[in-house]
Amino acid sequence: MTKIMMITKEGEAFLARIQEISGEAITACDQCGTCSGSCPMASEMDITPSEMIRKTQMGQQDVLSTKAMWLCAACFACTVRCPRGIDLSKIAEALRQISLRQAVDHIDIAGIPAPERARLPQIALVGAMRKFTS
Amino acid sequence: MRIGVYVCHCGGNISETVDVKAVAAAAEQRPGVVLARDYSHMCSDLGQKLILEDIKEHNLDRVVVAACSPHFQGATFMNVLETGSLSPYVFEMANIREQCAWPHFGEPETATLKSIELTNMAIAKAGLDESLNKKTMPIGKRVLVIGGGIAGIQASLDLADSGFEVHLVEKDPSIGGKMAQLSRTFPTEDCSACILSPKMADVPANPNIELLTYSEIESVEGYLGNFEVTVVRRSTYVDPDLCTACGLCEDACPVKVPSEFEVGLRDRKAIYVPFDFAVPYKYLIDESVCLRLTKGGEVCGLCQKACPKDAIDFSRKSEKIRFTVDTIVVATGYDIFDATEKKVYGYGEYKNVITALEMERMIVNGAAGTPIRPIKGRIGFIQCVGSRDEQVGNEYCSRVCCMYATKLSQLLKRSDPTREVYVFYTDLRAFGKGFEEYYKRAQTDGVKFVRGRVAELLEDPVTKSVTVKVEDTLSRQMIEAEFDLVILSVGLKPNAGTERIAEILKLTKSPDGFLQEAHPKFRPVDTLKEGIFLAGAVQGPKDIPDAVASASAAAARAVRLMNQGEFSLDPVLAYVHEDICDGCSLCVDSCLPGAISISSNVAQINETLCTGCGICIAACPLDAMDLHCYANDQLLAEVEAAISERRDGETRIIVFADDTTTYRLADNVGTGKLSYAPETRIIRVPSGTRATPALMLKALALGIDGVFVGESESKSSPYAGIGPALSRNIEQTRSILREHGIEPERVRAKEFVTIMLGGFVAQLNELTAFAENAGPVSEKKKKALKETLANGLPRAEAQVAQ
């Protein structure tokens, strides 16, 4: 990753699109980091949840190739704590949707080993399919 | 009637475009005009002398000057009339410079015609001018100051030192407020108690201050110059004249409760002095915990036995004290955010999570050699607790927490450099004098500032240390680190007592819950209630110097009203045609400042409270309400004169321009030489609501083609809350037009600020174009409208719903 950030028209359009799909005022985020501190998966992520917002704010589309949005468990811990009343879970969902709407699945359910698949309760499988496949 | 008319050349500014001689000649033909002259500079000494001589020689009783905007030279000519022994209010100006010569520069014929009509309008209005005198009301020098924190103390001392009689009412047993609890002040690190206590001592020492502590306001009735105040002074059960504060009673008392002053970190007795520099320094009994006072009979009473002066009397009662004041200063201060509301930080549950106020007391007690608990190891401050947080309903910044945390953190670090001190913040706001330097000093001393809002705290069940979960947003790394002590930098919120005071005084609150100032820029310590002022943090979070500055400002604003023994009222006040009024009280409901009451079945105006907005006139179904200087018959006469020179096929638009914004905006348009539809005729009114539905409809019935109402944007309007009334007026007018088959779009309104030059021009041009396209209202429709008006507008329609 280069240290130079490109500010582009496409970036503006990307931000506008994510704002539209999520219905959230992403530019109103003041980057306090409460979402990151509340996120159960943050320690597993390549970028922190607040950085996910920051990249989106700045129209940096490389956010789509990060792992973070796929690690969101939609637990809404960030939602109930954001001091600016922004729902990050919706922003992460919008980012996932950008990928999924191009019919690119994030996981292959069929590829899960049979014993493990048998062990998993339906809600885990259905939940994962809803969030990770198109 | 003997009217003199003077047409000014303005050194060519007017006369290069407008045929001033033609204007004067036309004026001379108008009824009541005895002479009309033109002159190069009416505002010059010679011009003024000309008017003065004419008043004497020709016995003038009205004067009209056709020149510039009344906002330029109106006051000059009014003084001339006073010198000539006339009322300054038998004077009108026709603004032929800003409204004719400048916007219609290069169109002499158009500009001249418009000038003639504007002058005719001024003449018509002047003919109906009343010979009013400036009204004055007597006022005394008595002030009520509510709240004895630093703001209340400062306001009281400023007022008392200026020779005013101050009644300072404080609900707690001592004055001093929150400042008394602080360790040191930022950024200078003065000892808070040391700089405050001399000021506190000055209060009872000042002969002009009556100090009422342990007292609460029960009621306030009346208005500027006549506020009747009732205060309840709670019983302390100790005779203050006998008590020498020897302390023997306290030693004897068996009851221990947490001390409010020490934020519960230490105990006090049921009989106590709030703190060691309290003013007054007298003992009092807390009746809610005293054994005798809660259980009755002969229980306990040890303090009474111990008192060598026999000062304790369990039968002492609270008392009501009544007095009258002329003005009021509200200084009820703030409270700190209740940290238990922010549950993720575990305050009240976790042993090692405290508030910054508790840390203040720990530092003071430590410095005094009586430490409360050891402070060591790793210490973290969490900023914005209860501030800038929609999850707790507070969007605002509390303004002081950044700097008090900067102060506390470096005091802790400097006194023991082995302490690891961290401050977790979202934005570090070091905006005041010396603040940035002070922030740098904390950083230099080794305090670590981490940019991230702490998400939650977790207490270790065994060690009781606290894990801080936060993102360092600058390095984009997650921190989960153990701390020995966490200090919550709690924000400021409106004091619970403020709520009651606002209700009693009928003051409005801003969305943050603090009290609302009259104007955020120019009247920051005034309220919308005449004679009531705000001092300190009751208006919003403030640090000490800002609170003191606002207190001094509030005192000065109160002095401004009282200093001359009388205050003058603008004569633009509502009045009642008592012969018409039937006491229906619709006007009472419409009046925003509550200036109208019904007495013996007739509306009465309290001239001190009336702001002259004119809302009540539209509310009255009988046309019994009117306004001095802008009376119904005067405005109608102006409308009639606005078509006095109309030639066939010409359009005429009346613009009712509120004096605060729209009239000045039109002046700015003229100064900018921006051209706009010359068919417009501007009539100056105090507020847009003065243009009543009846007046607008009458104008259309007379043959005016369109009516425009310009009003100040609500934020800059001196008449708070009139917006809905204006909309109702427009809606009612339009619905009646619809009923008569007349295009409702002929009546329009818009809120402006004084820089919206382009918007103003566009609005007037659009309406003029619309009226031109629509053509004149047919005679038949005008006749039907006249008949409706003659029967009076239906009462239900005229009603102004609040």
Place this chain on the structure above:
Amino acid sequence: MKPTTQTKKRRSTKRDDSPQPVHARSSRTMFPYYPGCTLKTTAQNFEDSALATAAILGIDLVEIPRWNCCGVVSSLVENDRMHHVAPLRNIIRTQEMIAERGGEIESRLVTLCSMCTNTLRRTNLFLKENPEDLEAINDYMSLEDNYEGGVEIVHFLEILRERGFDAVTNKVSNPLEGLNAAAYYGCMLLRPKDIGIDDPEDPTIQENLISALGAAVIDTPYKKMCCGSYQTVQDRYAVAELAYDILTHAQREGAEVIITACPLCAFNLDDRQKEVRERHPDFRSIPVLYFTQLMALAFGLGEDALGFELNSVDPRPLLMAKGLLAPR
């Protein structure tokens, strides 16, 4: 001087619960009931214990006919009407049942699985707040009756709360004295705020139940922290790390069992203890029960209602050692 102080006070776990509605006083009450998929398979013990304990409390849970999967998770993007269809079909089934049974059944649909609760509630709230979307979805589902918006979704715990936990205590024949139980909420019972059944940062509803059953309440701030949810499908070790934090913190506070209301939380906290042990060999197992199993135990019910054989970490040795369960 008497400044308003912020003296520290311990928060009470008792909350002023909402007043009892009239119908709650009659001897038996019938509710429409939505089980959801998992309660018929890996969480059969949740359903068995719930139906049995509800019956003892005079509550008959009547399964709605022809129910379908709720979808487990809600769509979080704007204008995604499609994802409301599955939950809505279940709500329409409920509406039909209420219409057919007249006044004899409550107009509130009871759920047990917290994910189902969340998904159904979210759709119900969305449709009530957005009549245009409701109309569009009603049009789209032309073979179904129109949804009129009259159904409420409640969690079984809410029914217990509104009837008062004393009613629960009255049925306890085997008080759980000496048992330290920690409540685990996870996400879906609490968040977002307008969907949750309790204070999202300080819930107490399960603690009140634990007290009502005679056990000791162990409070842990981790009780509202996410277990990783469906992430268990793609990264079971990440979920195991979360389970490790949640479980060991409760153990440090003294917990001997953990109760939950979610089959997915139960899976992640109970089954995934295998993965926890792989990563943390020093980890001590701890049983994870459905809150209804704890009720069944306190009500003195038998194996059929308890269903402990489906629990991954067998609670029976502990309960027997405590004298709360008869040895076989």
